[in-house]
Amino acid sequence: MSRCADFNSWPSGSVSYTDHGAGANLNIITSLSIDAWVKFKQGGQNVRAAIFIRSVPGVGGYYLTIYRNHIPGKNTLTFTRMTIVEHDSDVDIVNGTPVHIAITYNLTTGDTIFYRNGVAVQTMNNMGGIVSAGVINSYINANAAGSGFNGCVYSLNVYNRVLSLAEINYNMQHPADAIRRGRQLGVTQESWQGGVWKDLSPNAYDGTPTGVVLSPNNNIAGRCVLI
Numbered sequence: 001m002s003r004c005a006d007f008n009s010w011p012s013g014s015v016s017y018t019d020h021g022a023g024a025n026l027n028i029i030t031s032l033s034i035d036a037w038v039k040f041k042q043g044g045q046n047v048r049a050a051i052f053i054r055s056v057p058g059v060g061g062y063y064l065t066i067y068r069n070h071i072p073g074k075n076t077l078t079f080t081r082m083t084i085v086e087h088d089s090d091v092d093i094v095n096g097t098p099v100h101i102a103i104t105y106n107l108t109t110g111d112t113i114f115y116r117n118g119v120a121v122q123t124m125n126n127m128g129g130i131v132s133a134g135v136i137n138s139y140i141n142a143n144a145a146g147s148g149f150n151g152c153v154y155s156l157n158v159y160n161r162v163l164s165l166a167e168i169n170y171n172m173q174h175p176a177d178a179i180r181r182g183r184q185l186g187v188t189q190e191s192w193q194g195g196v197w198k199d200l201s202p203n204a205y206d207g208t209p210t211g212v213v214l215s216p217n218n219n220i221a222g223r224c225v226l227i
Helices: 165-173
Strands: 005-008 016-019 032-040 048-056 060-067 076-081 085-091 099-103 111-116 118-127 139-142 150-159 184-187 208-210 212-214
Touching: 005 016, 016 212, 032 060, 048 150, 060 099, 076 099, 076 111, 076 150, 076 165, 085 111, 085 118, 099 165, 139 150, 208 212
Parallel strands: none
Antiparallel strands: 005 150, 005 212, 016 139, 016 208, 032 099, 032 150, 048 060, 048 139, 060 076, 076 085, 099 111, 111 118, 150 184
16 A cells, blocks of 8 residues: 555645654754655646745745746756745656656755655755744744645655755665654654644654545554655
C-alpha cells in the first residue's frame, strides 16, 4: 500500500492541508533547510502551490512551492523569503513519480540551493535574510483555496540550519530516521497516530488534517513505500 498524506487541492476552490500550529521554533529567520519525499499527481497543480508554508503576504516568513508559470509545461520548485525575494528555480518535477526534493538557505552567503533526488541542481543568490512573520500557523500544503497542490507527501523535515549534501542524501535514503540536529518539524510515513500527523521533532508540532487522507499506520518499523 502507498502510505502518504494524500492532498487534493484541485480544483482551485478546494483546500487540503495539515495545520502544525503556531510554534515559535518554526519562526526561522536564520539559515534553514526543508526536505521532503513527494509525488505530484497528473494535472491540476495551482499556479504557485505550497508544499510547506509559514508566511504572511507582505509581512514575512518563508515557503516552498511548486510553480507552473516559470517554465511553460513544467512544474518547478520555488523558495520564497516573504518581502525579500522569490527564488524561481529551473528544477522541474515530473508528475506521477516519487521524488526527493530539498532546499537550503544560507543566511551568511545568501545562497539558496535546490536539490532533486540528492543532487544539487541549482544555486541562486540573494542576501537579505528572512523577515519574521510573527505568531502564525505553519502548514504542509496550504490552508487557502487555490494555494495548494494535488499529490502525496511521504515525509517532510524543516531545519534551522543548512544541511550538507551528505545529510540531504541520508534523509533521502532514510526517510523514517531523518537527521535530528536542528530539526524543528519532522513527519514520516510512520507518524500518523490518532487522526493527526505526529511531529517527531522535540517540538511535537502535530498536524491536524483538513481535506487530506492519511493512509493507515500499521506500525511496521522502517517501512517506506513510495508508489
